[in-house]
Amino acid sequence: MKLTIKPLHQSSGTPVQGLKPTVFWRIGEDIPPSFSSLLIVLSVVVPFLAWWVLSTSGLVHPKFLPSPPQVINALVRLWQSGVLLQDITASCFRVGTGFFLAAVVAAPLGIAMGTFASIRSLTEPIFGIVRYMPAPAFVPLLIIYLGLEEPPKIALIFIGTVFFNILMIMDAVKFVPKELIEATYTLGGRRWQVLLQVITPYVIPNIIDAFRINMAASWNLVVVAELVAATEGLGKRIELAQRFFRTDEIFACLIILGLIGFAIDLSFRVLLRVSCRWAVD
Amino acid sequence: MHLEAIHVYKQFQTRQGSLMALKDINMHIETGEFVGAVGTSGSGKSTLLRLIAGLETPTTGKIKMDGAEVIGPGADRGVVFQNYTLYPWMTAMDNVGFGLKLQGIKPKERRVRVKEYLEVVGLSQFTNAYPKELSGGMKQRVAIARALACHPKVLLMDEPFGALDIQTKASMQEFILELWQRLGITIFMITHDVEEAVFLSQRVYVMTSRPGQIQRKLSINLPLNRDHSIKRHSTFQDYKDIIVDLLSGRDVATSNSD
Numbered sequence A: 001m002k003l004t005i006k007p008l009h010q011s012s013g014t015p016v017q018g019l020k021p022t023v024f025w026r027i028g029e030d031i032p033p034s035f036s037s038l039l040i041v042l043s044v045v046v047p048f049l050a051w052w053v054l055s056t057s058g059l060v061h062p063k064f065l066p067s068p069p070q071v072i073n074a075l076v077r078l079w080q081s082g083v084l085l086q087d088i089t090a091s092c093f094r095v096g097t098g099f100f101l102a103a104v105v106a107a108p109l110g111i112a113m114g115t116f117a118s119i120r121s122l123t124e125p126i127f128g129i130v131r132y133m134p135a136p137a138f139v140p141l142l143i144i145y146l147g148l149e150e151p152p153k154i155a156l157i158f159i160g161t162v163f164f165n166i167l168m169i170m171d172a173v174k175f176v177p178k179e180l181i182e183a184t185y186t187l188g189g190r191r192w193q194v195l196l197q198v199i200t201p202y203v204i205p206n207i208i209d210a211f212r213i214n215m216a217a218s219w220n221l222v223v224v225a226e227l228v229a230a231t232e233g234l235g236k237r238i239e240l241a242q243r244f245f246r247t248d249e250i251f252a253c254l255i256i257l258g259l260i261g262f263a264i265d266l267s268f269r270v271l272l273r274v275s276c277r278w279a280v281d
Numbered sequence B: 001m002h003l004e005a006i007h008v009y010k011q012f013q014t015r016q017g018s019l020m021a022l023k024d025i026n027m028h029i030e031t032g033e034f035v036g037a038v039g040t041s042g043s044g045k046s047t048l049l050r051l052i053a054g055l056e057t058p059t060t061g062k063i064k065m066d067g068a069e070v071i072g073p074g075a076d077r078g079v080v081f082q083n084y085t086l087y088p089w090m091t092a093m094d095n096v097g098f099g100l101k102l103q104g105i106k107p108k109e110r111r112v113r114v115k116e117y118l119e120v121v122g123l124s125q126f127t128n129a130y131p132k133e134l135s136g137g138m139k140q141r142v143a144i145a146r147a148l149a150c151h152p153k154v155l156l157m158d159e160p161f162g163a164l165d166i167q168t169k170a171s172m173q174e175f176i177l178e179l180w181q182r183l184g185i186t187i188f189m190i191t192h193d194v195e196e197a198v199f200l201s202q203r204v205y206v207m208t209s210r211p212g213q214i215q216r217k218l219s220i221n222l223p224l225n226r227d228h229s230i231k232r233h234s235t236f237q238d239y240k241d242i243i244v245d246l247l248s249g250r251d252v253a254t255s256n257s258d
């Protein structure tokens, strides 16, 4: 039998087969900053324009889809009557207090669980189960135990975020290089020094990141809590607006919620950048 | 200082059953010596160093330091790891001073010692640099300074130059040799690079694998003041050949074991 081997380089006319360069579909590489800015602008402008066009086209009844100017009007109206500021303050206070308490509990507990296999065995199974109980399902109990004022709302946010924070921080500790801990022992370090001066600083960037990610859950929960029982708050405002069929106010509150979340997310990123320069490229 | 391993065996339990990583290891290190251990991959070099450092305990046998059994890690046995284990959130200065801080030495004295040892390793310019801003060779110098700042009785190094390019490696070898002579420190260094072992050590333990054993103890009788030109010397070549033969399983009658 005769073997025919194709020449590797064919006649000079045919182009060499290879990976073609691209801008949009680059994997794991940066794209030019100007192109990136353009895409960022598009990501906001396109949905906004689509909304505007759709709401003014007459295809959808304005009661269902208010136009941007209507929503801005509603925003101004809510602001001028003072209720918007009141609602924002109330919701922020609940989220802030609940999440702060969860963070204060989660950071030391998560670090301890990641560091000591003993504490992990002692706590992980029960946390793993409780974590899967949906936090809103606790609302009736919390109302029975804590009444209708602020405590049940704060408790709901606490319950709904503390376990995720704990487990994410615990996981981060697992990535502390073993050699870094051993190096500390060979420098005369004691176990508590390893815990406080090596493991803790190493995972601080991860803790900030865990908080940033889990913050979103606390905003979900504050709305849930306010839908059930509240006199003010952004969730309450949405519920009232629904009762009076004021979709423009619902839109206004949604936008405010989005903007607050975005601002909080951004501040966590800035905090990470400022406090852990070593960890960000 | 007198450090010795006496009939040390180390067994690891793995999923495939138990694995004899070290078998009947007897060795010693004396004050001021530069002792090397060379061997193929898997011959248990790292395990031996970790046993001496106290990061592992022998299955049977004893590691003794000045007559007292080693039961855990401590600042009297400084360790330099292969993968530059610096604290990424600390500057070079804070890395070097960290051992002193752990031992409760006052900031004032710490600053003096840190400055001294950054000078010793030639990194005074990089006091405030973070590890990610340093090259591999510089990182390893910081790690060496960090270990030395604690004034250990012996410095243990596990393939410290294994990840460096050839030129940097050569200059680091001369650097550590010079440091050893200048400071009169005691060093135990592990390598799989035969030339490096002969170039640096006064005494070399040649290790073979399955199970990890010391094949031969070899005294290197070369002038103390060496530089890389000695590598062309015929005696140097002879030592190299002996070790290479031992590692490849061939025994040579001319070996000068003692």
Ligand SMILES: Nc1ncnc2c1ncn2[C@@H]1O[C@H](COP(=O)(O)OP(=O)(O)OP(=O)(O)O)[C@@H](O)[C@H]1O
Pocket (backbone or CB within 6 Å): B012, B013, B014, B019, B020, B021, B039, B040, B041, B042, B043, B044, B045, B046, B047, B048, B192, B212
């Ligand atoms: N913690 C452990 N658990 C199980 N087996 C281990 C462990 N540490 C080492 N071993 C085994 O012991 C043997 C010796 O390992 P060791 O790392 O000491 O070799 P080495 O001489 O340092 O090799 P290298 O040159 O590749 O670093 C290897 O077969 C390794 O798989």
Ligand SMILES: [Mg+2]
Pocket (backbone or CB within 6 Å): B045, B046, B047, B158
């Ligand atoms: Mg090794």
